[in-house]
Amino acid sequence: MRSILRIALGIIAALGGFLDIGDIVFTTQAGALYRYDLLWAVALGTVGIAVYAEMCGRVAAVTGRPVFDVIRMRMGFGLGLVALVASTFVNVLTVAAELGGLAIVLQLLFDAEFSLFVVLAAIGLVIVVALLPFGGIERVFGYCGLLMLVFLATAIHQAPDWGEVAHGFVPSLSDSKLYLYFVVGVFAAALMPYEVHFYSSGAVEEGWDESNLRENRLNAIVGYALGGILACTLVVVSGFLFHPVGVDPTDLGTAALPAQGAFGETGLLLALGGILFCVGGAAIDSSFSASYNLAQFLGWEWGRYRGPKKAPRFTVSWLLFLFLAMLIVLTGINPVEITEYSVVLAVVALPLTYFPILMIAGDRSFMGKHANGRISTTLGWVYFAVIVMLAIFAIPLLLMTNGGGG
Amino acid sequence: MKGEGEILVVHRLLDEQILDSEGKRCGRVDDIELKGSPPRVTALLVGEGLYPRRLPKRLRGMARKLARPELWGSNALRVPWEKVDRIDATLHLCCKAEELGLGEGDDPERWMVRRLPWN
Numbered sequence: 001m002r003s004i005l006r007i008a009l010g011i012i013a014a015l016g017g018f019l020d021i022g023d024i025v026f027t028t029q030a031g032a033l034y035r036y037d038l039l040w041a042v043a044l045g046t047v048g049i050a051v052y053a054e055m056c057g058r059v060a061a062v063t064g065r066p067v068f069d070v071i072r073m074r075m076g077f078g079l080g081l082v083a084l085v086a087s088t089f090v091n092v093l094t095v096a097a098e099l100g101g102l103a104i105v106l107q108l109l110f111d112a113e114f115s116l117f118v119v120l121a122a123i124g125l126v127i128v129v130a131l132l133p134f135g136g137i138e139r140v141f142g143y144c145g146l147l148m149l150v151f152l153a154t155a156i157h158q159a160p161d162w163g164e165v166a167h168g169f170v171p172s173l174s175d176s177k178l179y180l181y182f183v184v185g186v187f188a189a190a191l192m193p194y195e196v197h198f199y200s201s202g203a204v205e206e207g208w209d210e211s212n213l214r215e216n217r218l219n220a221i222v223g224y225a226l227g228g229i230l231a232c233t234l235v236v237v238s239g240f241l242f243h244p245v246g247v248d249p250t251d252l253g254t255a256a257l258p259a260q261g262a263f264g265e266t267g268l269l270l271a272l273g274g275i276l277f278c279v280g281g282a283a284i285d286s287s288f289s290a291s292y293n294l295a296q297f298l299g300w301e302w303g304r305y306r307g308p309k310k311a312p313r314f315t316v317s318w319l320l321f322l323f324l325a326m327l328i329v330l331t332g333i334n335p336v337e338i339t340e341y342s343v344v345l346a347v348v349a350l351p352l353t354y355f356p357i358l359m360i361a362g363d364r365s366f367m368g369k370h371a372n373g374r375i376s377t378t379l380g381w382v383y384f385a386v387i388v389m390l391a392i393f394a395i396p397l398l399l400m401t402n403g404g405g406g
Numbered sequence: 407m408k409g410e411g412e413i414l415v416v417h418r419l420l421d422e423q424i425l426d427s428e429g430k431r432c433g434r435v436d437d438i439e440l441k442g443s444p445p446r447v448t449a450l451l452v453g454e455g456l457y458p459r460r461l462p463k464r465l466r467g468m469a470r471k472l473a474r475p476e477l478w479g480s481n482a483l484r485v486p487w488e489k490v491d492r493i494d495a496t497l498h499l500c501c502k503a504e505e506l507g508l509g510e511g512d513d514p515e516r517w518m519v520r521r522l523p524w525n
Contacts, residue, residue, distance in 0.1 A: 296423075298434065299434035299452075300431065301431045312514050315517075
């Protein structure tokens, strides 16, 4: 019974770590612009993150090594440093986007100055991290993020033509640059590198060993599958409501409107609450990832489980990254724009994160009998090829479509 | 693995995470000292002063100017091979980090963390 409970908690944590502002922004816009046509890209991205998260969790459980430890080992100092700089840049931008998202939701709920909520959100996160142990943080945000299920209820309530929805899962490409930009965006939002940085470091924080491998597999497959279903739901409800009337949801609040359409005030509040906790959890995950990476690359002591006294550089760098992200949002750049840039730039950093993981997860001298089997190896390389291709096209598409502005 | 024996220096030693005898993370193997013929590993070199020499040649000069110059005993430390206890998933030392001057950056006295509210 206890192990079932633990696995349930892990799945919820994985679910909470999946949906963030990047997914919400890109799926809602994808639905509004292309109705159900991009569902296949969401599904493809979801399988990709599950494959890599499972690998990272397995490496962390068997060898005690989180992602950036592996990157430094396999890529050496020079190339590893490139990966560190790129990931840190993207991670801080992501934290900024999530903080901005938190502030937007708080503003919708309580109506006051935006910049005040940015500062309050940052202070709130510091307090939450100070008070709760690592597992507690994951669970609070994971559980409350389940409020996002209101979107699933909304989709069922809307009763779209399910045949048409199913047709969206058939991959299709077009020569429209904007469409391709959204393929990249939706896929990349699912595969954000901070998710695996955090997932693998979290496995070390919780003291995983080989006995946790089954749990790891279930978390990765079931947790991310549920996250993927919710992401698909966001496409469906947005496609149903916004596509026919040609609404372009350029702000985060619009994403919650379908729930209001279906269930009134209650639906709106549940949706905003769900977004609040998903984005808040992601703000913690991405800011922790920034300092996990730095500490692991340089060999510092790290981890919430060590406490600030034993890992002072880790703690101080976390506070600095959060502060830096806060300053970025306070410059007044639209958080939705920051989100788009963070997601698309993340694609460029992805190969540098995933290549070393693929190498070490398949290395029998480290992993012994837990090295990648035939399925993981095949899926890993297929996805690596896709990621490299997207990394090449991401920046040109971002520039050509004027950041998705058309 | 201890003392005598062969080791794939770049594959298993360079850039490895170092743990002291109490399991504290205290730096990474930033470079390796080899002596004799055939060469033998005589020491692990650790510290941020060594970072510039890990970069491509053209960037080294600039990195040295940006960072403090290499200073042995301060930002570049020598860990004699005898202090290595074993190498399994990571590299374990047989003494405490402080004895070798490792991990001093994580000394809480150096930081304000003592005053943080959750301490």
